Amino acid sequence: MRGGGLRAYAIAYLLFLYAPILLLPVFAFNSGTIIAFPLKGFTTEWFAQMWGNATLRRAMLNSLTIAVSSAVFATCLGLFAARASTRFAFPGKGPIMGLIMLPLVLPEIIVSISLLVVLLGIGIPLSVFTVILGHTLICMPYAVAILTTAFSSLDRSLEEAAQDLGETKLSAFRLVILPLVMPGIISAMLMSFTISLDEFIIAFFLAGNEPTLPTYIFSQLRFPKSIPMIMALGTVLVAMSILLLTVAEYFRRRGVARTGQKDSGGFI
Amino acid sequence: MASASGSESAQGLRIVAPPFIYALLMLAVPLLTIVAFSFFKDGYQTIIREFTFENYRAVWADPIFRTLMLRSLLVAGMVTVVTVALAFPVAYFLSFVVRPDHKSLWLFLITIPFWTSYLIRVFLWKVILGHNGVINSGLKSLGLIDQPLTFLLYNTGSIITTLAHAYAPFAILPIYVALEKIDRSLLEAGRDLGESRLMTFWRVTLPLAMPGVLAAVLIVFIPTIGDYVTPTIIGGGKIPMVANLIQAQMLDIDNKPLGSAIAVTAMLIVTVLALVFLFLNRRFLRMR
Amino acid sequence: MTTPMTSYAPARDAEGRPTPIAGRKPMIQCRGVQKYYGDYHALRGIDLTIHEAEFFSLLGPSGCGKTTLLRTIAGFEDISSGVVLIDGKDMAGVPANARPTNMVFQSYAIFPHLTVADNVAFGLRRDPRSRAEKAAAVDEALGMVGLKGYGARAAHALSGGQRQRVALARALILKPKVLLLDEPLSALDRKMREQMQVELIKLQRQVGITFVLVTHDQEEALVMSDRIAVMFEGNIAQLATAEELYTRPASRRVADFIGVMNFMPARILGETATGVTVEAPGFGQVEIPAANVSHADPGDPAPSIGFRPEAVTLLAATAPATDRVTEGIIDEVVYYGDMSYYDVILDSPDTFGGQPHEIRISMRNVFGRELPDLGTRVRVGWSPGSLILFR
Structure with a gap:
């Protein structure tokens, strides 16, 4: 096996990446009330506690509402942006696409505070809806990035061939382009959903009195008593994230296979 | 007859309009509002729309701002150096050692932790490093220490560890992409022209990978400067950074003009630093 | 159905x-x-x-x-x-x-x-x-x-x-x-x-x-x-x-783009209803039929004559000398199996600047006939009907 030293380093690095996450299930099933070694015994009490918590259920419902809405909106807007940027030349393309992609490099604190100031200024009450506005904004660049990859791997003459064979621009898009970028659309939705579900800062500032999962977790971190339940919640969330990402990866690969390209790998 | 290029640009603009208008309303307008606020006067609980540089004067004269800004820059700089230095060998391994059909699996494994709750990952470092945390309780139960190690948590070191962990995939991916683009025959040419493996790396691979390294540096540095969660949770409120200051001024103290001036100043400093950084490394960006 | x-x-x-x-x-x-x-x-x-x-x-x-x-x-x-x-x-x-x-x-x-x-x-x-x-x-x-x-x-x-x-x-x-x-x-x-x-x-x-x-x-x-x-x-x-x-390419550019064509500088001596009389290195004075007169490049309007590699032939040493034969030395032979290209440096008078003029000739290969060695002196036969004037 080549690169023995490098391989050992890479595996150690993966362990460093996963170490904190691996602790989650360890303490989620530990019957001790404080998060420390040695472990006490096995319990599912924290999961039961989590299940019976009404605020948590409300937070979960809010988070799912926000994540689904943001994923749909961000992906729809992303479709427009990706289609325009891969297929058309138009004046001001650089600055326009730059503004759409800007949230990728802007600290979320700036995005959320400035949005908060404007929303309060024009008198829109903070709610789940305002969080959706913010999350759509920050998920959009990720959707654009994924969809741009999907669109740009398409041969432009496919669309022309469909028109040449008698389809209009619109039906050519529906019959040829849409099926081919569908895996990208699903990927973008799942990615946006995951980002929104995990996002804390914007939800913290824009949700008003409505809890979301991350803001609820944040509020509970101060109470040592709640920590084991948060560990259980974290375990569930991580498992969900991994599941979603695996599904997203599956669709991405299927898209790659379907268009017969070489797999270059990776999400970003 | 309308020229094709004219109708094409009109069509492009029509299609890009929905996301562009959304970004204008939700991002450009709020950012401009913040910039405008930073030039207004603060009347208690209201804003007096009167042009002034007073906020900026106050920001630059404020020793707290200077301390926190310097700390943010220092922490972000350290995090960047540590993250990129640790990430480079992994990216190199991925690009040059891993078999092509295993690459996407490795990339998948590396990106997964990044997509799992940031808040919980940060908190887990507190669990690991804390007074009664995994390291201390582990060491104690092994009988290696009597008293918990107090230097682990609530300092810049623990903030740097946490952030370096959180931003690891951000550093690996751009470097990996840059390494993947290198034509392998260039490396053979380097060896063929009489250089050792190490010198070929130094004279061929590294310069060609620099665009990826530069991207990694900016991708890690810019968001870590504005990080809010880590100083709050890991620093325990004792080691605030500039994001905490902005939040406090805007909401807790409710001096929006001053808070806006801090935010704008911080953004300007970061932008200038990023541009200077790119300018200093411009020779690496001209290559392709 | x-x-x-x-x-x-x-x-x-x-x-x-x-x-x-x-x-x-x-x-x-x-x-x-x-x-x-x-x-x-x-x-x-x-x-x-x-x-x-x-x-x-x-x-x-x-x-x-x-x-x-x-x-x-x-x-x-x-x-x-x-x-x-x-x-x-x-x-x-x-x-x-x-x-x-x-x-x-x-x-x-x-x-x-x-x-x-x-x-x-x-x-x-x-x-x-x-x-x-x-x-x-x-x-x-x-x-x-x-x-x-x-x-x-x-x-x-x-x-x-x-x-x-x-x-x-x-x-x-x-x-x-x-x-x-x-x-x-x-x-x-x-x-x-x-x-x-x-x-x-x-x-x-x-x-x-x-x-x-x-x-x-x-x-x-x-x-x-x-x-x-x-x-x-x-x-x-x-x-x-x-x-x-x-x-019959309409211009020197078309001739150059389609197939291989030899170009030689030419000097126009006179023009009649039937054709144009020119002088070219190695070819002496020759009358090009009117149908074979084409256009030179706008960028390089100097007149030239052109002919395809198969329009000229290497003659056997025994062939009689006529005024449609010129001589030269074989500079390169490129063998293609069924045919060969021969690059021949023509003997040319000083009137065209004295520099050697090389032409490319193509001929079918015949079993049993040996390819000439480099440096062999050869005779080249041509006919006026296969020459094109670009002017």
Whole structure:
């Protein structure tokens, strides 16, 4: 096996990446009330506690509402942006696409505070809806990035061939382009959903009195008593994230296979 | 007859309009509002729309701002150096050692932790490093220490560890992409022209990978400067950074003009630093 | 029953014999077609007529406007001015999907998410025929391109040559009046390309519709086409049959682009009604027939004579010396198996600057005849009828 030293380093690095996450299930099933070694015994009490918590259920419902809405909106807007940027030349393309992609490099604190100031200024009450506005904004660049990859791997003459064979621009898009970028659309939705579900800062500032999962977790971190339940919640969330990402990866690969390209790998 | 290029640009603009208008309303307008606020006067609980540089004067004269800004820059700089230095060998391994059909699996494994709750990952470092945390309780139960190690948590070191962990995939991916683009025959040419493996790396691979390294540096540095969660949770409120200051001024103290001036100043400093950084490394960006 | 593909063959008379191309009705007419991309003048006034059931090629180097012209015929590009008529109808404002043309794309544009059969049937979506009739049509089209039984295969698993055939079947099943082919053979390897050239000619004769081929490969155009338009910088430099292009190029540039041609500086001595008398190094004084007088390059207007490598021959040592024989020394021999190229440095008088003039001669190889060694003194025979004057 080549690169023995490098391989050992890479595996150690993966362990460093996963170490904190691996602790989650360890303490989620530990019957001790404080998060420390040695472990006490096995319990599912924290999961039961989590299940019976009404605020948590409300937070979960809010988070799912926000994540689904943001994923749909961000992906729809992303479709427009990706289609325009891969297929058309138009004046001001650089600055326009730059503004759409800007949230990728802007600290979320700036995005959320400035949005908060404007929303309060024009008198829109903070709610789940305002969080959706913010999350759509920050998920959009990720959707654009994924969809741009999907669109740009398409041969432009496919669309022309469909028109040449008698389809209009619109039906050519529906019959040829849409099926081919569908895996990208699903990927973008799942990615946006995951980002929104995990996002804390914007939800913290824009949700008003409505809890979301991350803001609820944040509020509970101060109470040592709640920590084991948060560990259980974290375990569930991580498992969900991994599941979603695996599904997203599956669709991405299927898209790659379907268009017969070489797999270059990776999400970003 | 309308020229094709004219109708094409009109069509492009029509299609890009929905996301562009959304970004204008939700991002450009709020950012401009913040910039405008930073030039207004603060009347208690209201804003007096009167042009002034007073906020900026106050920001630059404020020793707290200077301390926190310097700390943010220092922490972000350290995090960047540590993250990129640790990430480079992994990216190199991925690009040059891993078999092509295993690459996407490795990339998948590396990106997964990044997509799992940031808040919980940060908190887990507190669990690991804390007074009664995994390291201390582990060491104690092994009988290696009597008293918990107090230097682990609530300092810049623990903030740097946490952030370096959180931003690891951000550093690996751009470097990996840059390494993947290198034509392998260039490396053979380097060896063929009489250089050792190490010198070929130094004279061929590294310069060609620099665009990826530069991207990694900016991708890690810019968001870590504005990080809010880590100083709050890991620093325990004792080691605030500039994001905490902005939040406090805007909401807790409710001096929006001053808070806006801090935010704008911080953004300007970061932008200038990023541009200077790119300018200093411009020779690496001209290559392709 | 579907109508058999071979039934629409207007290139045959009642007894099934081919009709002369020049007498057929015009299928595509371009009149003063201009195309601008911003400031770039891609087509600078194209006038041409392509006949029914003709195999027509647009030939030229990359950037000459040949693909743009094809795409304006297909309806993918608006024209800035001029008229395009297809089968007598003005195509202004008619979108690609409503034109009686179909295209084989350079990349073939096979839909990767569909099977071979679904690709071929793509254009039949609005066809009122029953599902079974359509399936039979698909089978017939696949059979015509030699892909019988490939219908259920996934499109992305096909080889380059197979994709090409699917693209052909997909276009021909719609029975277009014109088939447009955009560099269809450029992605294939040499052997496959030569095979497909022959198949395409046979297919065109069989279906009897107009084929318009875009290519940068002059050999491909010569082999396949009834007529060829050679294009440079958005203009048609010459529109002629392959033979005419080769033997009577309209300009030095066309001559240079098509095949190999020797050029020698020439001095014009006099002109009569029958021809032009010139002097050229090694050739002495010779009268070029009026029909062989062509245009020099605008960029280099000095007169020159040109001739093809096979228009001159190496003579046996025993051949009698005449005034149509010149001498030289063999500088290089390039062996191709069936034939060889000989580069010969001609003895030339000082009147042309004294520098040696080298020409390329091609000759069939004959078993038992040894190739001459480098440096051998040889005699070269030529005839005035094969010389072309560019001035």
